[in-house]
Amino acid sequence: MSYKTLDVRVDDRGVAYVSLNRPDKRNSLSEQMIEDLTRMAGTLGADPAVRAVVLSGAGEVFCAGGDLTWMKAQIEADRATRIREARKLALMLNALNTVPKPLIGRIHGGAFGGGVGLTCVCDVAIAETATRFGLTETRLGLIPATIGPYVVARMGEGNARRVFMSARLFDADEAAALGIVARAVPNVELDDAVEAEIQPYLLVAPGAVAAAKKLVRSLGPRIDETVIDDTIRRLADTWEGPEARAGIMAFLEKKVAPWAPGGHDVS
C-alpha cells in the first residue's frame, strides 16, 4: 500500500487513515493524486480487515480542488485527451462515493472546488470551524462539473444554484447547514470528534454497512453512468472555452481574472 501523494495507515481496529499529502500545492488534485485516490478506494474497499476510512489533508488546507496546472494542460490538449483526463477525475469521485466502507472526512483549513467534491463523497464529514469552503470554479472560468452530482445531492438544487454561480466562500457552520458536513467543531476538538464518529461503525456488521450504503445511493438522486458521462463532457467543453484559459492562467500567474477587476476575497 504505497502511494506517491497519500499517506495511508491502518490501525489495529481496521481504521484506515488516509491523508492527502501534497501540502506545498495545498493538496490540489494532480493526475497522480487522482490515480492514487482511485487505487486507494479499490484497495481499501476490497480489504475485509478495513472497517472504516478517514480522509484528511496534510498542511494548511484539506484540499484546494483540481490541480490547475493539470487543467492548463487539458486546455492545450485535443478533445480525446480532455475527455480521457476528465473521466479520470469523475471515476475517482465515483470510486470514493461507492467504496463499500464508511468514509469519514476530516476537513480543516479549506475545501475548494474538487475539495468540496471530496467532502461530499464522504458518508459523513466533520469540519474545523475555521474551514473556508467554496465552489470557486466559476471564478476560474470553469464549472463544478464532475463534482456537481455529489454536491447537488447534498445541498439541493436551490442552494447549488447560489453557491455554484456566485462562487462565494462560506464557513463551516454554513457548510453544515447546507448538508456538506455533519457538524463544525473547534480545531482542538476535531480529532476527538472524528474518533467519536468512527466508533459506531466498528460495532455494526460490515456486509450490512456496505449494503446500507448501496441502498441509500439507490434511493437518493441517481448518479449513474449517464450522469457521470454528461459531467465529463461538460468539463471537457469548459476546458475548450476562452474563459477557462483566462481564469486558469490568471491563477497560475497570480493575476486577477479579467471578470474580477477588484480581485476575490479569499480571507
Ligand SMILES: C/C(=C\C(=O)SCCNC(=O)CCNC(=O)[C@H](O)C(C)(C)COP(=O)(O)OP(=O)(O)OC[C@H]1O[C@@H](n2cnc3c(N)ncnc32)[C@H](O)[C@@H]1OP(=O)(O)O)CC(=O)O
Ligand atoms: C474539480 C473541478 C474543478 C476545481 O476544483 S478548480 C480548483 C478550485 N480551487 C480553487 O479555486 C482554490 C485555488 N487555490 C487557492 O485559492 C489558494 O491556493 C488557497 C487554497 C486559498 C490557499 O492559499 P495560500 O495563500 O495558503 O496558498 P497559495 O495560493 O500561495 O498556494 C500555495 C501553492 O499551491 C498552489 N495551488 C493552490 N491551489 C492550487 C490548485 N488548485 N491547483 C494547482 N496549484 C495550486 C499555488 O499555485 C502555490 O504554488 P506555488 O508554486 O508555491 O506558487 C472540476 C469539476 O468539478 O469537474
